[in-house]
Amino acid sequence: MTGPRVRAAAERLFARHGYAAVSMRQIAAEVGIGAGALYHYTPDKQTLLRDMMREHLEALLTAWQAADPGGDALARLDAFARFHIRFHLDRPDAVFIAYMELRALEPAAFAEIEALRRRYEAVPEAILRAGAAAEVMEVADVKLAGMALIAMLTGVNTWYRDGGRLDRAAVEAIYARMAMGMVGAARAPA
Amino acid sequence: MTGPRVRAAAERLFARHGYAAVSMRQIAAEVGIGAGALYHYTPDKQTLLRDMMREHLEALLTAWQAADPGGDALARLDAFARFHIRFHLDRPDAVFIAYMELRALEPAAFAEIEALRRRYEAVPEAILRAGAAAEVMEVADVKLAGMALIAMLTGVNTWYRDGGRLDRAAVEAIYARMAMGMVGAARAPA
């Protein structure tokens, strides 16, 4: 009961103010317990951050495995763009932390998280490579295009707010279209 | 003499470890003075951050005014993509701080910096609007495309390292091409 509430409070506070700026006492106050009691749920502050990031990235990889339609590269790229936006918009705090607090990780933790991140970066690269091989995409550099794609899609999190001018479905559609154009595929798959 | 060194040390440390994680004593040690002496060069830590961000964003806006070729929307988009990458790769620390430490700003400072950021976001939007009006671009939503473009271009800073597989000119060219495709302009301008 208390364990998940500690995680949730830490996630919200870390995302809002940054790992370094949040104290264990603030987290405890948010949960409604004393600071000492936190140590029943985490060995220390650093582990709280590390576990948070690992779980987020593992969930991301698992979710893509389930969402990947396979087959046609164009269809996979469309699916990837939509999946990425949807998954990230559903977890803005976890995303923010995973992208911004890498520098707060001690070397061993950093290596672990960075490896997970690289596994995800390999996803769009594989799709683009397949699309280029099948000559349905025009990709000057697979690595660069993959990074550009992820950066563009993740950028949605910086401005999207529920109740805004466009809903999630509309944003997904527009970005999927831009992603297609980015790699020289003029139209979405049939 | 000491003033600029304080700024430079603070910029490097803030970018490396985050504003909240860096102490005035660390900055002072980097410069080789006592912590108290810092207060001859800044009224407080917050102002150090605020001035750093303001100067970065004002330099960005000024530099674009000088780099903007005007005229043809396709040529301007190409120029903007290349300019953005070049300017940002030249100042990785300032860029990192301006994008990541907004949450460390007090409300008044945040409003000021945010206004500057919005002025820059208006730049690609105007170009895309012109391109759409001239029917040389296919832009479903100007605001979204502008944000997507900036996110994609700024993303270069997360992975580019001098001496890597591609030099800056090559990266610029590939990204400029992707930017064109993103907005439905199949080819770079003549």
Add this chain to the structure above:
DNA sequence: CTTGGAATTGAACGGGTGTTCGGTTTTAAG
């Protein structure tokens, strides 16, 4: 060499940091 202002020191201020731990309360099973 004197002088005055700028630069710097180093101690001090009140307060916050992550973490530990003995003791107390809560909880649920027997």
Add this chain to the structure above:
DNA sequence: CTTAAAACCGAACACCCGTTCAATTCCAAG
């Protein structure tokens, strides 16, 4: 009702925080 374990409190530990300030050092102008 007893009991054992889990949860929690709250004080304490050693240390770091941003900032202030009287005292000192530095240095160029006269």
